[in-house]
Amino acid sequence: MPGRTPKPLVAGNWKMNGSAASRSLLAEIAAGYGPDLQAKTDLLVCPPAVLVPMAVATTAATTIAVGGQDCHAKVSGAHTGDIAAAMLAEAGATFVIVGHSERRTDHAETDAVVKAKAEATLAGGLTAIVCVGETKDEREAGRALAVVEAQVRGSLPAGASPANTVIAYEPVWAIGTGLVPTVADVEAMHADIRRVLGDLVGQDAAGMRILYGGSVKPGNARELLGVANVDGALVGGASLVAADFLGIAAAYS
């Protein structure tokens, strides 16, 4: 059976979790990521920045990619506590998550800030995972599609292509709650994001990966990830348990 196009990506966002002991989690994930799984699904782990070198070293003999969870829009300078895309790249990361709703909320990141960070990611030679998603109030008001469309238009980096940019649709109300949208709602949203990408990048839209995120677990992965235009998952809590993360990755096998 031919694999899906674009090739699905299952990405783990560890958020502010993990320690040096997470080496064993990564070793377990690596051990379970066999040739069949590798052929169908790409795997990425995004630990806190200080754990990136450990994750890179632990996965060095595998095809598992490592990413950061944020970067600054500037390449260097007086930005205490921040980290540049090039620093993540030097540590061996190849992806950066930008515009996660937790950062949009905790750090008041606007679409313009997210776009600048995504552009810094591309300039550093890494792939940006640009996160978008509506709140519960916005969905209940019937504004989900419009809100996400505006976020995609406002956050997509200049020069975005399937090789350097991934979109992650994460409804804020589904993150860490166990709640998930209906298959019909996921299908409608992902189709709409594809349409908007068509406006923005033309034919390249077809090859750009659009991930779903928000309470993805092994038990719902096949249903959610099997939806048209869902090209993988951005996984929070379940990415911290090897069997769960691998179980989600197996959704496309």
Ligand SMILES: O=C(CO)COP(=O)(O)O
């Ligand atoms: O925010 C998320 C991934 O970035 C999703 O988190 P959960 O999978 O824990 O709901």
